[in-house]
Amino acid sequence: MHLCINIRKCGLNGEHACPVVFWSQKEVAKEATEEKDVKRILRYYSVFNIDQCISIPEERIPELYFNDNVAISTCEAVVENMPQKPKIQHKGQEAFYNPPMDVINMPKLKTFWEGLSYCMFFKKQRVLAVFLLK
Numbered sequence: 001m002h003l004c005i006n007i008r009k010c011g012l013n014g015e016h017a018c019p020v021v022f023w024s025q026k027e028v029a030k031e032a033t034e035e036k037d038v039k040r041i042l043r044y045y046s047v048f049n050i051d052q053c054i055s056i057p058e059e060r061i062p063e064l065y066f067n068d069n070v071a072i073s074t075c076e077a078v079v080e081n082m083p084q085k086p087k088i089q090h091k092g093q094e095a096f097y098n099p100p101m102d103v104i105n106m107p108k109l110k111t112f113w114e115g116l117s118y119c120m121f122f123k124k125q126r127v128l129a130v131f132l133l134k
Contacts, residue, residue: 006055007048017046075119082126095121 007015022043027036050061079088086102093107104125112118 005053008052008054015048015052017048020045020047075122078126079122095125097125 009015022045023041025038025040028039029036050056079085086097086104088104088106090106090108092105095106097104104122106118106122106125109118112121
């Protein structure tokens, strides 16, 4: 089912879509022989963020929720006990470690579907910080 919506215009050129690539492959048995053929599918889509759209019926917008589970408290405990703990900030939508400033940047917690995803991103940046300090 397709939904006709309008895209919000901002700035000189308006909003821009992000390209999304879907690929898949599966084995398909050939009818005449016992051999299997690999069928590959590749599709490209132009996708807009829901914040870029206007006039979406309210019932079509999925309800977001945050699964506040044990992973968050475990992650916070690891951060508090981290030796030579770098500064931690939540600015923008990128997770990265900045060695000269000794800063770990993380997207805001509410941008993740669950606490475990947040912790996995944070763990990667923490490992980089510890590795680069040596």
